[in-house]
Amino acid sequence: MRHLISPMDLSVKELDDLLDLACDIEKNIDKYSHACSGKKIATLFYEPSTRTRLSFEAAMINLGGQVLGFSSADSSSAAKGESLSDTIRVVSCYADIAAIRHPKEGAALVASAKSNIPVINAGDGGHQHPTQTLTDLLTIKSLKGRLDNITIGLCGDLKFGRTVHSLINALARYSNIKFILISPKELRVPDYIRDNVLKANNIPYVEADKLEDVMPELDILYMTRVQRERFFNEEDYIRMKDYYILDKPKMELGKEDLLVLHPLPRVNEIAPEVDDDPRAVYFKQAQYGVYVRMALILTLLGIKVD
């Protein structure tokens, strides 16, 4: 029984196989349209997350499978005091695989311990969101053609952003990656990332205050949102907020083959005028999120398609 709780649950070899499968799915989607015929995914969402939920549902439907589940804790048995361990054991009777979103860190891990079916962590509080990381990796691999030899800029809230932390962890396993970490001082990556991941593995990185200073170097720009309330004072916010908003003038500083990613939803950190730039691939990224989840479902269910 395999689960996916953290992106690091997969070895580099397993990850490469998964991404290869996702690439094949992208090219030959019809080949997979009955692969999960008769299978069901349970989407157990204890907090709302439409995008992630719909993406899992689309993935299972694309594979010829079916969906059941709930989209908020109100409509679950949690209200009656049932433990997540009991819920997953019952859901094991209803479905073949489960995707769990829960506000509490470690929830998916707890669920997986008692589950008779594979459990996918679809986000556990601020902790892990492994299928977002898989989506990011597939987008880079598919559109850039490689996961090594990349200079990647990560921009925005690097302190609290779990997708950023996961992506650094995942890319750190590939060779010749350079990280450029663009954020206000208050929102820089936590020490445990800087020390345990970057320094410990001799991975080159630079910390920058302004996006425009580093734009020309980047192969990939990974944008995230800077929430106003995360700044220490209003003055700082006003002084700096434009540093982290991607617009046409900043795009002009970027390479011709730059790729701009964003986990979405965005608020105002990317100006809508950027959307039509062919280097803006954040909506394509949502599509890759479906392919990689299709690959993940097949892998965890042990289903092979020839």
Next chain:
Amino acid sequence: MRHLISPMDLSVKELDDLLDLACDIEKNIDKYSHACSGKKIATLFYEPSTRTRLSFEAAMINLGGQVLGFSSADSSSAAKGESLSDTIRVVSCYADIAAIRHPKEGAALVASAKSNIPVINAGDGGHQHPTQTLTDLLTIKSLKGRLDNITIGLCGDLKFGRTVHSLINALARYSNIKFILISPKELRVPDYIRDNVLKANNIPYVEADKLEDVMPELDILYMTRVQRERFFNEEDYIRMKDYYILDKPKMELGKEDLLVLHPLPRVNEIAPEVDDDPRAVYFKQAQYGVYVRMALILTLLGIKVD
């Protein structure tokens, strides 16, 4: 890429083709049971509307397709500040067609502008609800055999009722229609309907205070609800409310081949004793709502069935 935002997006020719297709679906529903195999509809309901949502879902399932979506804004990414334009672009990666219900006027139009998939307006505030109008037209065409040469009574709240306004607009394009507008003075049709649609096209109409005065003339009676709070004062409400409640005695005044429609849900404006009268077709109307949505999905997806 075709969308359906307003009932008037369709020319009379296109509308007739759509209704013909819906009639064929009614007669030969099995022929269409795999027409949308492998297709998905996203039902994006930012406000609850079970009837409309289930009707779209039943339509897509009848066509062999699948459904994903949400049934209230709480469980959507709107809560995180995402624009409808971004949402529809992401949903375009998950589904082949979308039905959007939103409390804000013009929401579906905004969504359609950036969508890569056909968008159906499933109601935008008090503005438009085109699939209700298509349902009404199909019900009349199927059960009466024609959309011209009809005297139709519209009864209830003609001022705020969007289904009434849409139906007047739609029927005004057919020949020899006579409208009988039955409502309290305070709730008569707005000037822009009376002047721009009826008078401007020389379409005969009569305004009436009491349903029973005009019952004998009607080929179609389209009932809607009069909400108590819409009256100017309690006295008026008490004096007039019975004028607009359809019961057995009023039905006795109607023609033998009268048809009574209602967009539903009803509250008390049609007495339950009327339900068993064969001329009461408002529950059949709900069935026609499924057929016409099946026809609409096929048309917007450009799928033809031989």
Next chain:
Amino acid sequence: MRHLISPMDLSVKELDDLLDLACDIEKNIDKYSHACSGKKIATLFYEPSTRTRLSFEAAMINLGGQVLGFSSADSSSAAKGESLSDTIRVVSCYADIAAIRHPKEGAALVASAKSNIPVINAGDGGHQHPTQTLTDLLTIKSLKGRLDNITIGLCGDLKFGRTVHSLINALARYSNIKFILISPKELRVPDYIRDNVLKANNIPYVEADKLEDVMPELDILYMTRVQRERFFNEEDYIRMKDYYILDKPKMELGKEDLLVLHPLPRVNEIAPEVDDDPRAVYFKQAQYGVYVRMALILTLLGIKVD
């Protein structure tokens, strides 16, 4: 048109046929995987109940059918004042069969009166929950091999627990059943069960205060929860609560072929240490709940599979 409103709607013969069908489904589930192809179940849940809803949905999907519906009253037309009679008539246009959960006693019965499709009562207030009873019966029949010649202990809140009342009613129709009713004095079975069902039919029963006193006698132990707030005073609660918590020491008093059932969700009335005991079958019971609902859907739709 058949409905299932109360477990007693089925004669013993019909019940036996249904359970036989469910047993065959358990053994040959693939044979039934397209039995409801093209059919839809509407799950109309006016109050949340994830377990029951998902169980119906899994059942219909296992039969090759599809699902539509809602999971809380907010997203239904009830908010607009529509009667349940009207709702079911409209839903009859969308689906082939409906499962209704409603907080009001008698709701499913009211709905069935006007329905054009079979209605299954999926719980109406504290009144009836017939598919839970069918699940209990199937679990006993499958794992014990019989529904007669059984000494069954019912433990916990026997006063308010509707599943207990239904199960007593259902088993009372089989021969040589002995009931052991284990509960605090305040929560004993109501007089109408004791007098009209047990005494009236000369069915042997014993009332007990403590679970451990009767453990050695039991073939089946049916556990339910004792809610703290049901006790008359805190002192009684503290004195007695452990009498009704099943743990390893109490399990050691039980027969080797004892079966422990629970309708779930449990809170603390069964210690987690009991879960690994092979006599604990409450999670298997959830699986039987799917099989028996599959059998019920087939039976009410009149579908036979050879």
